[in-house]
Amino acid sequence: MTLPKHELIDGKVIRHEQIGSNDVYLLDIDIFTDAEQYAAGQFVQLQVPDGEILLRRPISIADVNGTRIILIYRAIGKGTKRLTRVQCGDTVNILAPLGHGFNLDCQKPLLVGGGLGIAPLILLAKRFKGKADILMGCKNAAEMDWPVKMYDNITAENIITTDDGSMGLKGFTAQHLPDVLAKKAYDKIFVCGPEIMMKSVAEIAKQHNIACEVSLEKRMACGLGACLSCTIETTRGRQKVCKDGPVFVSQEVFFNE
Amino acid sequence: MTLPKHELIDGKVIRHEQIGSNDVYLLDIDIFTDAEQYAAGQFVQLQVPDGEILLRRPISIADVNGTRIILIYRAIGKGTKRLTRVQCGDTVNILAPLGHGFNLDCQKPLLVGGGLGIAPLILLAKRFKGKADILMGCKNAAEMDWPVKMYDNITAENIITTDDGSMGLKGFTAQHLPDVLAKKAYDKIFVCGPEIMMKSVAEIAKQHNIACEVSLEKRMACGLGACLSCTIETTRGRQKVCKDGPVFVSQEVFFNE
């Protein structure tokens, strides 16, 4: 696969608003470049404006629209909190596109997303043009608000779980996966979410003999494969999450555990 | 003189615009505190928003209006350049009021201002309720634009000089001081501007036996007399510009030179 060249782009903020109860924000940026070429699962390195934050922050491409990209992020630390102050019309510099996306090759895909991990699956769902189902979970109904809206009409079926049962099925997302798998003949699972959830899903996929791809996160500095901040051990040897991932075949990264 | 207590105040930016060709800006801040009590010549320590700039920056109080203060500054370095990005409605934190102002005790005051030093004399002129004259100079007519507007109607007479003669008298401001002093019986000169100019003015004042007060600048950290960044030698021993000044009797600070 030849990837588009990495570029440094001054994007313009078109929309920036809080969409989730738990400090989740949506950032819509015009990057004046064809964003449709980006693969689902790729990410950007975003420079937090105003100079106090030194390193860029990696954020997945949640969706694209012509020359615009949508990022969905949670304000959890210094950088993302500062990011919330960005206003419409502001310029934000991004390094994009980074990494390899999901391999779309399959007949009946099941997407599994947990928390913020639901975001990058939006573009993936769209690329599947309605043929994918999604199993997605959050802590509670309030947190489920934006995912429900975002996944209206882009998937065949949406199965919702909440930890407290305030919406959809009660319990952790992975718990309900066996039931979901029993109903349809999925031939690939694409999962993004907390590591513990991805491991459970990968394990179940293995038991069911279904292909599974996971999107990993590691602290990053360069995003280009140069600094070796993000190295992981895989069955293929050491790999860099930023360059060789962030999407990996689950059995290559969750092994021996 | 008992000074008002030092306070940390979250002010709200009411107006912020470039008023001078040479990167001069006016910042009008509501500090929700009686600003009329501030003395002409006092200054504030302004925190540059957004966290990249560590230390506060000292800026003179150019004017006050009820609960509002006017600061006039030139964007010359990292901090002041960053300051230009502040927008109306933004909050800026100031430490105020700092230092001792001018001693207004006199019959016929002459204010002498050069460049940005013209700014803090605005409040002084107003405190003299029209009885002061000002001799003020800049490089050229373009730079003289805001001072001319600001001093419309607050002084008895305005004498203008420009280095290139594009407005008013040609040459350095201090050069014209002897002629000005010859015309009226001034009994005190208040000067603010580049050090070299203040020294010349102080020298001429001494020759004419006229009292003279100068407003000094030194790099500051605390602004409260604690760090000793701003110490100067005076005839009264070492003094701190931030606490004992910034206004000094000229003969106490320009001596032996």
Add this chain to the structure above:
Amino acid sequence: MSNISLKTEIAGIKMNSPIMTASGTFGFGEEFADFVDFNKLGASVVKGTTLKPRSGNKGVRITETPAGMLNCIGLENPGVEAFLQDILPRIKKYNCPVIVNISGNTVEEYGELAKMLDVPDVAAVELNVSCPNVKEGGIAFGVEPDSMSRVIESAKKNTNKPVIIKLSPNVTDIVMMAKAAEKAGADVISLINTLMGMAIDVNTWKPVLGNITGGLSGPAVKPVALRMVWQVRQAVKLPIIGMGGIMNATDAIEFMLAGADAVAVGTANFVQPDIINKIYDDLEKYLKEKNLTNIKQIVGKLQA
């Protein structure tokens, strides 16, 4: 938060909180009286004091650097006699332990200063052996264990107050220095003093500072300071006062987890003159959130 206590004690000095001030950044305390609640301050460490008055360095004395500042004040101070006569009587009203930071040109001067300051209103002396700005001696004492030890011994011999040794970070082996200090009889270790740095003006091709080099402080140095506190904590038993870039309660907690019994706030006083109050309040909040009741419960609790 009546059940939460920030009170602590260092070498017998009872303090309302583990929050102290770093010498040279808080004047004599009185400059901050409009802002700081002295009941929240553990102890006020006052400006570096010498035997004779000093006028300090000429030229520019501070400049800002990325997340820090350089200073070359050069120990300007009115001298120990003026301190005892004019200043101490004025500042004792704040009812907050006063610790005097002292610098000598010779080993004997430290002893002499310690003796003169062995008075009721002084809680302890802190030996500054690392100020990189004074040409006569200052730097040598702080980077060489033997002369540092002699300075400590000289001070100890001449006072009944606790003697705090303030270590310089400009050394290869901070642990060796700390061990030497312990052996020489120091009661408390303060660290760190400033890192030696420099700034240049590319327009004039001149150093920015009058003294060419200066001491780096502020958030920039925090990772180095924290590392040194942690290393020293594992090597000596003495109480540690941690400092270097503490700007908020989170920073203070990091130092205490690394092993500091108390912390000192320096450069942050310039940025936010009421920062001591804020750190005090936020430490209380932190303990509450963590269901702890006593600040000592976090000291040295790093799980490394």
Add this chain to the structure above:
Amino acid sequence: MSNISLKTEIAGIKMNSPIMTASGTFGFGEEFADFVDFNKLGASVVKGTTLKPRSGNKGVRITETPAGMLNCIGLENPGVEAFLQDILPRIKKYNCPVIVNISGNTVEEYGELAKMLDVPDVAAVELNVSCPNVKEGGIAFGVEPDSMSRVIESAKKNTNKPVIIKLSPNVTDIVMMAKAAEKAGADVISLINTLMGMAIDVNTWKPVLGNITGGLSGPAVKPVALRMVWQVRQAVKLPIIGMGGIMNATDAIEFMLAGADAVAVGTANFVQPDIINKIYDDLEKYLKEKNLTNIKQIVGKLQA
């Protein structure tokens, strides 16, 4: 700007500009091919290389600090053989001098590495004796003049290429180390490597980094680096490669005024991957503004 030249030469290595990259921050160069014009880069100093492949440290390897970052990569690298076989043939096409940064566990390993890298497409070796992340040996060589000298001699004996010694800033006396390096026969001095630091997570009470401590780099360390370059410049005659927090041309100029013959850009590559081009262009502009024609005209010109 045809009459303005940034070309320079260090120990016989002809460079299109004094701008180099700092080892470990530029990968093998190829990762930046989309951004950097290799005609503007003086030399590419590649990732620290060891005799055997290394997998580096476990756990979190980087964290941001105020105006800086801590890293504990732990010298992950494919080993010198893989470098020579797979990587070097691939990167020589950029037509930019390649300098290999090497780390050994023993004095002999440095010699062995130097010998293996004495090949046409390698311009020089840079001895990393200061990486604070490797437990076996690394730190000791860099803070003790005798063992450092043996490392230099071992490398010199085994190669005809220039040998660059990269000094650790974690020492009491950088000048002593530089003088020892000169005496031991080093051809060039690089400084500084990272300052040893630490970060703590106040929620988990654990160190942030997998290796507990890490190396501090970025703008935060610039004042310290600049001071060391200036001190070393006055003590030795060897060419100096200055680095530590260089983010733009102004920073680079500060280092050159202080005495650096060339500069290396590290952490800034992560922030702005095309920063090399920008610094090159801005250096040209600076020379023009100052009516200078040759970058060498500013080296060591600080008026102190």
